[in-house]
Amino acid sequence: MRYSPTSGWTPEQVALKQSAMEFTRREVVPHLDAWEREGELPRELQKKLAHAGLLAVGAPEEAGGDGGTLLDVCAINEGFMEAGWSGGAMASAFTHGISVPHVHQNGTPDQVDRWVRPVLAGDAISSLAITEPGTGSDVAGITTRAVRDGDEWVINGAKTFITSSVRGDWVVTVCRTADAGAHGLSLIVVPHGTPGFTVSRKLEKMGWLASDTGELSYVDVRVPLDHLVGEENAAFYYIAQNFVTERIFLALLGYGHALRCLNLTAEYVAQRTAFGKPLNANQVVRAKLVEMRRQVEVARSYTLEVARRYDAGEQVIAEACMAKQPAVDTAVWVADQAVQLHGGMGYMRETEVERHYRDVRILPIGGGATEVLSDLAARLLGYSPEKKA
Amino acid sequence: MRYSPTSGWTPEQVALKQSAMEFTRREVVPHLDAWEREGELPRELQKKLAHAGLLAVGAPEEAGGDGGTLLDVCAINEGFMEAGWSGGAMASAFTHGISVPHVHQNGTPDQVDRWVRPVLAGDAISSLAITEPGTGSDVAGITTRAVRDGDEWVINGAKTFITSSVRGDWVVTVCRTADAGAHGLSLIVVPHGTPGFTVSRKLEKMGWLASDTGELSYVDVRVPLDHLVGEENAAFYYIAQNFVTERIFLALLGYGHALRCLNLTAEYVAQRTAFGKPLNANQVVRAKLVEMRRQVEVARSYTLEVARRYDAGEQVIAEACMAKQPAVDTAVWVADQAVQLHGGMGYMRETEVERHYRDVRILPIGGGATEVLSDLAARLLGYSPEKKA
Amino acid sequence: MTAWSPTAGFNEDQVALKQSARAFAERELMPHMEEWERAGEVPRDVQKKLAKAGLLAVGFPEKVGGDGGTLFDNLALQEGFMEAGVSGGALTAMFTHGIAVPHIARNGSPELIEKWVKPTLAGDLIGSLGITEPGTGSDVAGITTKAVRDGDEWVINGAKMFISSSVRGDFVTVACRTADTGAHGISLIVVPKGTPGYTVSRKLEKMGWLASDTGELTFDDVRVPLGNLVGQENHGFYYIADQFVTERIGLALQGYGHAIRCLNLTAAYVAQRTAFGKPLNANQVVRAKLVEMRRQAEVARTYTLEVARRYAAGESVIAEAVLAKQTAVEAGCWVANEAVQLHGGMGYMRETEVERHYRDARLLPIGGGATEVLSDLAARLFGYAPEKK
């Protein structure tokens, strides 16, 4: 009954997945409820993940990573999700997945040593600050401004919805350095403790509770010029480069939540009796389980295919948008049905599917809202009228 | 098991509905398959409907109609649909519902005598020509042009998707009489037989087979100036005035098809056995029937409420758009499930639900495509940004 | 654009009642809503304020201490509350007497009415209703909490689950098994708080409905006088079933109530919020969603009120109430979900009101009978199931 997919994985990847599941059962599940209530993960978790060889897969060895492909990362994350991680724990433990690639892809060796290696070793936490109180998915509309003053950048502005920024040691901040829309943005590293830089508040969310999400304030924050990562005004391009891996990560969270909910529910309806028979003696209940299973299988199949094509060097930006959507739609629908089939208990905090229901709701919003990605894909696929010059 | 709704009807309306059902069983059902294959209705049907007092309800007595409210019309049409009319037969037998109101609302007494009374008496057939090969739902884009020349209009252009235009005796034609977008259109009556006016072809459709749908060609067609109905350049306003009743009619066809399909299917699954038990012994089958029923009940309730508010003099243009959508969505979904529950037989022409499946598909397109009406409703309900002057 | 506040279907007095309820809610309830949600309960003095405003006991006859008026009056009032943004939990906490005392008011002895009904309707006491058990869910006939006569007392043993207002409550009307005859062996017995052996074993933590105190109850040799029996012995199931229609209509109202509130909040938000240089509602996709939200709310409201009207007219509408509940709670869930989506990242934050509605609405397809269970009940009532042998 328990669905634990292995198709598409090499034997090595199956081993990675199993090691992730084993780690989860030992180090995560016993503490997860406490972390969700505390609103953040303990810093030691990063170190434990690093020791288990599960923190830095997918990051290049020359930057302190464990190497490996996007598919390897997917195998590990599938193991985590299948074994019961919360969305917030995943997002927070792996925030470096969206923050350090910019540095090791575009930064200097010195920057890699200072800001990438400690994070991949589990000794530091970094985050990435793009979104602003007024912008949402509209990256080109960013207004936080960095101005050169002597040998320093002076930064003023605000960021919001920044994962791991409360616990974080430094923030890769997207700043406006020229009035040229998307082409006037730069990445600048701002360490915690820099005068003028504060976490103005920790946001309270519907779910992703174990993740510390901050609103950040920058008032005349000064950092050295060499905190600029890569070239000036090239940030939009750097960010766009990592959209595919981020969306695959979110797609994986999506079908991962669904996979976990399916297994929990299949077990529950086999045990729970009502009207004198097990719930799964009802055809309608079985039909739902099969539909849940179908959606998980299909979302997984397409997500992994896009990851495979990415690893093979194909350009799959539109495909990653299209992978994210079915996977997160699957998550939302399956978690909803899981709550429904658990009945009144499904509405209680003590029941795991309740947490998944709240966790998945961010997925169609985060990493690009479905509506925005859909229109982006339309342009990439040639389904829009040509832009007039 | 058979669902024959009466809620919302007065005793008189129940009687009207029952008389429509009785007429259908006697005069329509035995011939319907033949009419569908011939691609048109016999002209005598109009006379029979008139004799039964079912043709001209809703049209004012001073124009030769039987009087009555929109709700009275709904009661009759509900009876027709519940008893098994096809969509095409309805559209064709009641084409005057969209064509003669323009004349009796805006025309001269002489025009009413010539073009309304014979139709409402069942002696003549009229149609309404709006759509052109290039326009679809975009009325303001009409290009068929009428130019004054002495005491005549000279008309050139083409129309398409014109119901009852093959059998018809005259066509109320929407012509461009000024280059002022929506505000440059006029209604002009063009009798069959006028030189230059031809039915260039009879269109073959997926469904609505009993309805004769024509493509019309106007080449230097000359009609007297007094064929203009109402004021020059006021046609868009006249047309818009009748949108509510047309959309309520289409909503009624929608839930009517669904009601008929529900009853046919409920009966079928009670009789048909598979795997040793009646089909309705399966929980999944019953859940579908209830969902079909639910959708029909709800679509009916809202459609009739909007009709009631229309009769009471309220402005319900947005509400009529919103009534059409659930009713036609219901029709499409219920007919689909009806085919599905009939299995292989549901795909066969000999099975009535097969016809409904093809018939309903026009409903989300005709009378304003769902997408267009949705945006119209958005503007009417204040959900759009203010237009800039 | 002004907020939508529907009045169709209400008479003038009901419109006034709705508006006065709405004003009361905006003045007395909404400023404290967030505080009550965090406290996990509504303060007791709110009952008294409601009573003074004449909003507590509408729909209850004056002879039992009610304010008189009809079911419809009460619906108008509650619509006003929902439109103001009252949470599902607060509404439930304030109006638990709507499900807790009708059985006593209709069937109980004058003593019971004097002691429990009148003070509750005066805002001095809080009652609750104990039906569901840890093992039963929607299966009322499977109740196992036992009441046995011993001299002039009932001795009650068992447990109850998911009991609204039971933590604050002064008494609970408990459905007990008094004979081994399934649904025909259930009786209702009033148990006052403080009776030895009766404890609220824990307060449940829920996904939403946070302002409602929901308890798990334990009955361990609880002794109450024989006179605490409500009505006749073994008639409990009929008394309960008698309330199913009004309870489901009430839940349907909450469903479309959430939808109305979320629609209004969202329409205002997308008109103000800009992205990519224009207001969000300049996007066609956004407008289409608003119209669909409106459509679902309108249609669900119309059908719910139609069923209520037919119920008030004496019709048996058990199955129709099921359909109304399903339609309206689906509308509530769908609209709340889209509201979160259109609020983007802010929609996921606790500080944004739609976040609460999303969690609150999720209970509705489960509470008062799970959709799947009710659907099969409706199938039998409509004759869509094979005859029981």
Place this chain on the structure above:
Amino acid sequence: MTAWSPTAGFNEDQVALKQSARAFAERELMPHMEEWERAGEVPRDVQKKLAKAGLLAVGFPEKVGGDGGTLFDNLALQEGFMEAGVSGGALTAMFTHGIAVPHIARNGSPELIEKWVKPTLAGDLIGSLGITEPGTGSDVAGITTKAVRDGDEWVINGAKMFISSSVRGDFVTVACRTADTGAHGISLIVVPKGTPGYTVSRKLEKMGWLASDTGELTFDDVRVPLGNLVGQENHGFYYIADQFVTERIGLALQGYGHAIRCLNLTAAYVAQRTAFGKPLNANQVVRAKLVEMRRQAEVARTYTLEVARRYAAGESVIAEAVLAKQTAVEAGCWVANEAVQLHGGMGYMRETEVERHYRDARLLPIGGGATEVLSDLAARLFGYAPEKK
């Protein structure tokens, strides 16, 4: 914008095969498609042309007269046909041998292979497969057509329904009851056209699949030699079940094939067609639909090919094939429906290709096992049902 022609998952040879099939279809089939649809059958000489082009017998071993190659090769080829716009009926009529002769090729005697398989795969004969009966639908175990030994002959009595290519067919492999042991008492027997007592009692009129000749068959004391038994007596069900996976994968391919073709036709149409002064694809709502069409087609194709790959690798994927079929046929139906919608009034006309796809796709959720039946089968295979007692 160019038409989308996916190749992911195919090797170079398969891409070439797909392209050659597509070119063949565009040259030899598409010019006649409308004519064949109206004639209700595909001419016999098409089989010969297919054979000459090496496109008829791909996937069949050379020793039975096939062209060799794998299931995957055959899928590549059929994808080419679907992408070119071949109708569901024509595809079925041309490839009925895909379901009709595998049982003989695998289990039949050398004589049967020589006589029926080789000529069929050479394009000289047309075979069909007779399983379904007027009373059975998807319930194969309930077959009642009886075959009794009488001397050296089988005597067959009964009827078959919905038999593809049986009107043109030269022989039919008939599933007969040879023992009263449910699924375990069925045998396959070859019946040549012209055998006394075997008649095609009528050619069925269908909603779509018009180019496929579908017959109802009568067997009235039909006598054939004992040697016409395929494989072992009473093993028919296993032989049939053996083909379920490939048959369902084939239907899944048709599902996503319709989707690809409809997407391409629609993307081209909305780029050209203007309304309200701009191309249709300048509307955000239209683009969102195209992306959703693309997404569904991509995802369905990926999962279908993954299941085929796992099947080819020797895995048991009976349940997964069910999920693939459901996913892909739902995609086909949904995309065809949206294609009609976006074509507006023209989408309802027989002259518009998407109109045909809409009718063709509707068979897929019924044929090869109705979705509801297959879903419950999958539930059992996944362990989602209680153990059978």
